[in-house]
Every structure is written in structure tokens, then in C-alpha cells.
Amino acid sequence: MPSDTPPRLFDRALLRRRRDRAAASLPDCGFLVERAAEDLLDRLLPVVRDFPLALALGGGGSIGRALAYQTDAAAKIGTLIETDLSPRHAAGGGMTLAMDEEAFAVADESLDLVVSPLALHWTNDLPGTLIQINRALKPDGFFAAALIGGASLTELRQSLMAAEAELFDGVNARVSPFADAQDLSALLQRAGFALPVADVDRMTVRYDTMFDLMRDLRGMGETSALVSRPRKPATKALFLRAAEIYAERFSDADGRIRATFEIIHAAGWAPHPGQPKPKRPGSATVRLADALGVREQSAGEKAGG
Secondary structure, eight states, X not given: XXXXXXXXXXXXXXXXXXXXXXXXXXXXXXXHHHHHHHHHHHTTTTOOSOEEEEEEEXXXXXXXXXXXXXXXXXXXXXXXXXXXXSHHHHOOSSEEEEOOTTSOOOOTTOEEEEEEESOGGGOSOHHHHHHHHHHHEEEEEEEEEEEEBTTTTHHHHHHHHHHHHHHSSSOOOOSOOOBOHHHHHHHHHHTTOEEEEEEEEEEEEEESSHHHHHHHHHHHTOSOOBTTSOSSOOOHHHHHHHHHHHHXXXXXXXXXXXXXXXXXXXXXXXXXXXXXXXXXXXXXXXXXXXXXXXXXXXXXXXXXX
């Protein structure tokens, strides 16, 4: 009999321990979450309303730090509560809580805004978490999140797999799977959000070696926490060969390697009767050809004929 329980992809206890350890290094290695937080706040600026009570879900205090100099966004937010899975990450100068994103313990219709910088890609039940967030928002409340996307670390993934296939019998998953923008738009809609949108921010970061990249990932608390990860520690030979393959396939002329990071931004509104509604199919009153200023052409007519 099929189970309604979502598969357990990530070891959340391990993730919490790793984020605890990374709390001290986040100021030096957290460029990715800082960028995500800045971009999330930029997306509030066109919104013609204020948010008396806002909650930041994850991010290690990055939203509060960004608000310190993004004064236009700060003017829109009244009280900000920052949370994180790790109690050490959650510790900060403002109002902070240690909170598990998978157990969103917030009263229904209590928040005006929820933002989540780089936390939700570690949830085992993302649809369930999105539903909980939607319930916690007041009608016409706003949700915006940034998640690590599917194209991230493709170079590292390929190099590790190639090295393992060369040295051993078979390969193991050593880099976490991530969602894409199309997935997130659909999930927001399924969770009941109105006017869902998603877009992608891609960036390339260069390092001297693969080991410098891995050091940054540990410092961010973003190393793999897959339940299905190999329990036997990887050998030094594996990483040395992977680093060689990485340098051979993904380096620039100066010898430095490239690392792709993809941040997916997704946003939606808690439903409200006053929100605009999409038009019914077939209700358009202007032909597309007229709007574009071109002659309409039937399917059987050849162009230029």
C-alpha cells in the first residue's frame, strides 16, 4: 500500500550539527546566503505595501544584516523575527529563534511576510512546508524564498563521479539533488499561493583548487547531508583524482577552476479576494497577430509564399 509520507532524503540532525559547526565561519564563507538575502529584499521594493510582522526562515541572520544597509527595504518591515535550524546560526542581535523549517510552528494568519534565504532546499517535505507557510500568512501576505538550484556544483558533481567510476566499482551520490524553477512554480501553486513566480540567478565563482571550494561549502554548512550518503569515509585518493579531473575539465587559462552556483527565487501571495485573477482560456478580446502588428498565417500556409 503506497505511503503518503514523503521520502526522507536528508539527515536533518546531521545538517543541524554541520550548521552549528559552520556558525563561526559563516561571516567569512557566507557570500552565497548574503547575496540571496540582498536579492530577496530587493524584491520587496516594488511591492506597494508594508509588512508589520515578518519572519526570516533560515539564513543565519543574513536578512537582518542586509536590512542594516538596505534602508528602503527596512522601512517596509516593522518587526523581524529571524530563525534557523541551528541555534548557533539563529543567535543574533535582534529577535531570533531556533526553528526547524519542517515543523513550522507559527499560528495561522499571523505573519505579513515570510522570506527564506537558502534554507528550504534541505527540507524533506517541501510541499508540506510551503503549505504551512501559506497558512501562517495573513490574507494577501507575501512569501519569497531563495533556494539552491539544480545546476549548482555541476562541475564538482561530475568530477567526483568520474573519479569514483575510475577508481572503484560504481559511484555514490555525494552532492545533494536540487529543484529547478519550474518545479518551484508548480509547488507554490499546489501549496495554494496566488500569482506564483520563479526565476534563476546564476553565478560562477573561481577557486584555486577543488579543495578551496569544498572548504567554502563546509564553512557555509552546505555540504551534503543525504540519508543515502556512503557511510564509509571517502579515500584521499578519490579526492585527489577528483581534483585532477576538475582542473582538467573546468579550469580557465590561468589555472583557476570554475564553480557554478544557481539560486532559484520563488515568490507568491497568500490568497485574498482583492487579488487579480488570471483570465479564462479563450477570453482574449485582441488577436495576438493584431497586437504584434503582423499578418495572421494559417497552419498550412508557407512563410514567404
